[in-house]
Amino acid sequence: MKFSFSNSVNGMKPSEIRELNKMASSPGIISLGGGMPSPETFPIRELTEIMEDIMKNNANLALQYGNTLGINPVREEIAIMLEKVEKIRTTMENIIVNSGSQQGLYELGAVLANPGDTIITEEPTYVGAVSAFSANGLRMEGIPVDTMGMKVELLEERIKALIGSGRKPKFIYVIPTFQNPTGYSMPVERRKILIEISLKYEIPIVEDNPYGQLRYYGQPVPCLRSMPGGEDIIYLGTFSKVMTPGLRLGYTVAPKEVMEKFNLIKQALDLATNSFSQYVAYEYVKRGIIYKQVELNKILYKKKRDAIIKSLKENMSDMAEYSEPEGGMFVWATVKKNIDTREMIPAAIKNGVAYVSGQAFTTNGTQKSSMRLNFTFGTVEQLDEGIKRLTKTLNEQA
Amino acid sequence: MKFSFSNSVNGMKPSEIRELNKMASSPGIISLGGGMPSPETFPIRELTEIMEDIMKNNANLALQYGNTLGINPVREEIAIMLEKVEKIRTTMENIIVNSGSQQGLYELGAVLANPGDTIITEEPTYVGAVSAFSANGLRMEGIPVDTMGMKVELLEERIKALIGSGRKPKFIYVIPTFQNPTGYSMPVERRKILIEISLKYEIPIVEDNPYGQLRYYGQPVPCLRSMPGGEDIIYLGTFSKVMTPGLRLGYTVAPKEVMEKFNLIKQALDLATNSFSQYVAYEYVKRGIIYKQVELNKILYKKKRDAIIKSLKENMSDMAEYSEPEGGMFVWATVKKNIDTREMIPAAIKNGVAYVSGQAFTTNGTQKSSMRLNFTFGTVEQLDEGIKRLTKTLNEQA
Numbered sequence: 001m002k003f004s005f006s007n008s009v010n011g012m013k014p015s016e017i018r019e020l021n022k023m024a025s026s027p028g029i030i031s032l033g034g035g036m037p038s039p040e041t042f043p044i045r046e047l048t049e050i051m052e053d054i055m056k057n058n059a060n061l062a063l064q065y066g067n068t069l070g071i072n073p074v075r076e077e078i079a080i081m082l083e084k085v086e087k088i089r090t091t092m093e094n095i096i097v098n099s100g101s102q103q104g105l106y107e108l109g110a111v112l113a114n115p116g117d118t119i120i121t122e123e124p125t126y127v128g129a130v131s132a133f134s135a136n137g138l139r140m141e142g143i144p145v146d147t148m149g150m151k152v153e154l155l156e157e158r159i160k161a162l163i164g165s166g167r168k169p170k171f172i173y174v175i176p177t178f179q180n181p182t183g184y185s186m187p188v189e190r191r192k193i194l195i196e197i198s199l200k201y202e203i204p205i206v207e208d209n210p211y212g213q214l215r216y217y218g219q220p221v222p223c224l225r226s227m228p229g230g231e232d233i234i235y236l237g238t239f240s241k242v243m244t245p246g247l248r249l250g251y252t253v254a255p256k257e258v259m260e261k262f263n264l265i266k267q268a269l270d271l272a273t274n275s276f277s278q279y280v281a282y283e284y285v286k287r288g289i290i291y292k293q294v295e296l297n298k299i300l301y302k303k304k305r306d307a308i309i310k311s312l313k314e315n316m317s318d319m320a321e322y323s324e325p326e327g328g329m330f331v332w333a334t335v336k337k338n339i340d341t342r343e344m345i346p347a348a349i350k351n352g353v354a355y356v357s358g359q360a361f362t363t364n365g366t367q368k369s370s371m372r373l374n375f376t377f378g379t380v381e382q383l384d385e386g387i388k389r390l391t392k393t394l395n396e397q398a
Numbered sequence: 399m400k401f402s403f404s405n406s407v408n409g410m411k412p413s414e415i416r417e418l419n420k421m422a423s424s425p426g427i428i429s430l431g432g433g434m435p436s437p438e439t440f441p442i443r444e445l446t447e448i449m450e451d452i453m454k455n456n457a458n459l460a461l462q463y464g465n466t467l468g469i470n471p472v473r474e475e476i477a478i479m480l481e482k483v484e485k486i487r488t489t490m491e492n493i494i495v496n497s498g499s500q501q502g503l504y505e506l507g508a509v510l511a512n513p514g515d516t517i518i519t520e521e522p523t524y525v526g527a528v529s530a531f532s533a534n535g536l537r538m539e540g541i542p543v544d545t546m547g548m549k550v551e552l553l554e555e556r557i558k559a560l561i562g563s564g565r566k567p568k569f570i571y572v573i574p575t576f577q578n579p580t581g582y583s584m585p586v587e588r589r590k591i592l593i594e595i596s597l598k599y600e601i602p603i604v605e606d607n608p609y610g611q612l613r614y615y616g617q618p619v620p621c622l623r624s625m626p627g628g629e630d631i632i633y634l635g636t637f638s639k640v641m642t643p644g645l646r647l648g649y650t651v652a653p654k655e656v657m658e659k660f661n662l663i664k665q666a667l668d669l670a671t672n673s674f675s676q677y678v679a680y681e682y683v684k685r686g687i688i689y690k691q692v693e694l695n696k697i698l699y700k701k702k703r704d705a706i707i708k709s710l711k712e713n714m715s716d717m718a719e720y721s722e723p724e725g726g727m728f729v730w731a732t733v734k735k736n737i738d739t740r741e742m743i744p745a746a747i748k749n750g751v752a753y754v755s756g757q758a759f760t761t762n763g764t765q766k767s768s769m770r771l772n773f774t775f776g777t778v779e780q781l782d783e784g785i786k787r788l789t790k791t792l793n794e795q796a
Contacts, residue, residue: 001596001597001630001653002600003510003653003655003656004510004568005509005510006508006509006510006512008508009509009659009662009663012663012666013662014661014662015665034463036462039457039458039462042457042458042461042462044457047457048450048454048457051449051450051453052449052450055442055445055449056446059437059442061644062644063437063440063445063642063643063644063645064434064437064440065434065638065643065644066644098668099497099646099671099672102666102667102668102669106666106667106668110404111403111404112401112402112403112404113404115513128665131662132666132667135662135663135666135667170402199399202399202400204399204401232399240463244462245461245462246459246462246673246674248668248669248670248673255401261403261407263412264407264410264411264412264529265407265410265533267413268410268500268526268530268533269500269504269530269533269667270497270668271526272646273646274497274645274646274675275644275646277674277675
């Protein structure tokens with residue numbers, strides 16, 4: 001049988017990160033490539049207890065099909081948690097529980113835009129968002145990011161130009177806090193301007209906030225959804241960084257009319273999210289374990305963040321500029337020499353270190369001399385050794 | 399903010415089943431509407447043990463992100479199981495593990511066809527397939543089903559006509575064994591013809607087999623994928639009916655070139671399936687519990703199948719024709735009077751019984767006088783009482 005495939009999937013490229021993870025799983029390779037939390041942060045004892053309790057008291061519901069939008073108890077607890085940690089005021093009815101927030105991104109691409117439509121992202125932006133929006137056939141227009149996140153002064157001009165050419169963007173996708181891949185955050189002034197532009201041109205904002213709770217330095221900045229005028233912003237959160245990623249749980253907060261469309265697309269995508277995982281998350285939040293675990297994660301990740309920055313300072317400061325993020329999971333390094341970091345990957349792997357090249361985070365082939373370096377997965381020693389191997393690799397380049 | 403939505407999602411209708419489940423969860427209503435397995439079939443003790451073992455010995459992997467196509471141990475076990483129970487010869491590399499086989503259907507719609515393309519289904523067909531294919535913007539051409547499944551003698555003519563009008567179908571979607579919603583199975587002769595037509599016109603077959611192992615009467619019929627010439631057939635299986643649905647696990651067997659595209663779309667959809675659920679399924683198959691559980695399920699469901707058929711015979715035989723399925727989860731009843739079963743739903747709910755109307759399983763508004771009756775969820779007593787209430791409702795219609 002000769003198979004023919006859809007245009008959208010023919011247009012998609014394999015994720016560099018997936019390939020890297022495969023290579024990086026070879027023994028001896030230090031991976032700064034993935035976006036994985038450290039298994040040290042998995043609350044195994046607490047989760048084991050919770051699972052036992054669920055299987056004892058609630059197995060018939062936890063093992064059965066659940067509601068399309070999620071089981072009500074966890075949706076209620078998420079609403080309570082969001083008010084507590086992000087000052088977001090919402091209710092259960094405005095929350096859908098997804099199979100990871102990756103699914104939330106895919107749903108938005110399917111629901112808010114038609115194939116061929118234009119949306120705005122940061123440049124560079126999260127590689128999984130590029131994948132989700134590409135699969136939906138969307139055209140991404142990237143607004144450059146500097147040390148204060150998306151350069152909002154360029155945003156309005158771009159929107160005007162796009163409207164002028166009949167391509168009004170369907171939404172604006174941003175990761176305002178500890179951005180993936182750069183690690184930078186938008187100050188509150190830029191956030192205000194972003195919301196103003198969104199309201200002025202009636203273009204919805206999609207705020208992705210997987211790392212907001214992982215702050216190691218500096219003062220918290222309010223998330224967009226909690227700010228005046230931000231009530232209609234679509235907000236994505238995840239349990240992957242504050243519980244575990246393997247249980248695949250994320251959630252989207254959205255106005256009622258968007259939620260109705262989620263109800264349709266979610267049914268088509270996978271009927272409903274894993275009930276068992278949802279009951280685990282419900283107990284995890286309800287019992288308050290999440291708040292204690294986040295504090296522990298912050299202590300651990302702060303050490304790791306300090307270790308990679310120290311090693312970068314000691315080894316690579318002549319060769320590269322790098323972000324010094326106040327939170328999150330990533331450092332963004334841009335080499336001063338004219339090196340294509342994608343082409344350098346085989347040499348790096350040979351030296352026993354992996355990273356993701358800057359190009360992976362764009363759709364237009366820019367960011368060639370940048371790299372995303374993850375600091376949450378490796379140990380302090382591995383991070384230092386990884387940066388040394390990376391420095392060696394850079395030195396070997398002509 | 400005024401939101402505008404994509405055409406595909408605007409074209410989708412809320413699932414009648416979802417609405418029904420909501421109504422049917424009111425106390426006192428007997429639901430013959432859903433497609434839920436009985437909680438009596440959940441192997442709670444065995445799953446509790448497995449979960450404890452995983453959390454003790456393998457938590458770091460089971461709680462971490464997994465590979466896009468699934469964790470290797472469960473893919474290997476699925477290959478072994480498929481050879482054992484369905485005589486399907488395949489390998490791990492040809493298996494993707496999905497968040498339920500609903501996700502497998504969505505992936506196929508996204509990968510094998512472009513929006514606007516035509517595919518062939520049975521008529522009536524599984525409501526979730528209608529949802530998945532609609533969300534991908536596909537046009538469905540239904541080939542009528544009789545007591546021996548899809549009328550393959552009509553298939554070739556339809557294919558020729560479609561090719562003649564420039565709409566060559568991208569694939570043929572069938573549930574050959576204990577079809578949803580009718581409960582009928584295709585005899586082996588029709589299966590042979592179906593495979594011949596597929597090969598002659600180079601149109602791939604997608605075989606959905608959620609109920610194949612749940613046979614209560616008669617001799618097994620080979621699945622299409624295991625038959626000569628069926629090597630390239632795309633095969634969908636699920637753990638929902640032989641373990642539990644709440645852990646959301648299904649799988650697709652496909653040729654290598656299709657698997658490469660699954661790898662891309664799965665990454666976009668939700669990165670990877672729940673690792674914890676996959677390790678549970680791995681142990682469940684590896685320890686052989688699945689085979690014992692299926693035997694127990696068959697004993698239970700056979701009793702329930704007999705109970706609903708007995709009650710139909712005693713109460714409704716003057717008023718309706720109904721299938722007497724040898725397996726699966728559903729009876730298909732067609733009333734003799736000219737009654738629209740969708741319009742009758744409120745009256746039925748008032749009488750304390752729910753079902754799904756025939757129209758839900760088509761895209762063209764046919765099947766108006768039919769109903770799908772589930773017999774796996776209710777108790778023997780509830781099934782009998784449900785049929786009595788349904789008979790009363792039919793009698794009340796003018």
